[in-house]
Amino acid sequence: MPLTSQARPGPRRRTMLASLAGAALLTGCSDGGDEGTGGAPSLALEKRLRARAARESADLLGQYDAALAARPALADRLGPLRAEVERHVSAFGGARRPSALTPSPTTPPVAEADVRTALAAAERALSDRRTAALADPGTPAEHARLLASVAAAGAAHAYLLTEGWPG
Numbered sequence: 001m002p003l004t005s006q007a008r009p010g011p012r013r014r015t016m017l018a019s020l021a022g023a024a025l026l027t028g029c030s031d032g033g034d035e036g037t038g039g040a041p042s043l044a045l046e047k048r049l050r051a052r053a054a055r056e057s058a059d060l061l062g063q064y065d066a067a068l069a070a071r072p073a074l075a076d077r078l079g080p081l082r083a084e085v086e087r088h089v090s091a092f093g094g095a096r097r098p099s100a101l102t103p104s105p106t107t108p109p110v111a112e113a114d115v116r117t118a119l120a121a122a123e124r125a126l127s128d129r130r131t132a133a134l135a136d137p138g139t140p141a142e143h144a145r146l147l148a149s150v151a152a153a154g155a156a157h158a159y160l161l162t163e164g165w166p167g
Contacts, residue, residue: 046140049133053147054094056126061085063122070110077165078119081157088150120161127154 064082068075089095130151134144 042140045138046143049139049143050092051094053130053143053150054089054092056129057085057088057092057150058094060122060126061089063119067115067119071112071115074112074115081119081160084153084157088153091146091150116161116165120158123154123158123161127151127158130154 061082064078064085068078068082128151130147133139134148134151139147
């Protein structure tokens with residue numbers, strides 16, 4: 001009798017077991033919270049994170065408004081940076097709030113360099129906080145991507161307000 005192997009059609013048992021084991025490992029390695037199932041806890045977390053980021057951007061926008069109120073001559077240079085911050089508020093789903101930081105008529109004049117230094121410090125601090133938040137494994141992926149983008153923009157703004165400012 002000749003030895004012939006009867007190959008069964010379809011995947012073999014070992015292949016199926018290896019595939020299931022691999023799928024189990026991949027599932028165990030993912031956080032499962034921000035993509036795929038999109039469960040209620042991850043949606044609530046993302047909503048809270050976005051609201052906080054929008055609030056922080058709105059506060060920064062208020063600082064730009066106060067700076068422009070104190071030094072209106074800087075409008076041409078600060079205007080584009082302010083517009084970017086306003087877009088960040090919108091990107092996080094926030095609404096622009098009126099600024100409570102407008103100077104009164106008795107406010108002493110503020111030097112241009114002091115205005116730029118204060119804005120650069122605020123941009124840098126917010127950028128650093130957002131960059132640090134990226135290390136949190138619980139941060140949903142889509143929110144992390146947006147945070148990374150906005151943090152990079154904030155770092156660029158800080159540079160432009162200091163070293164990149166035309167003399």
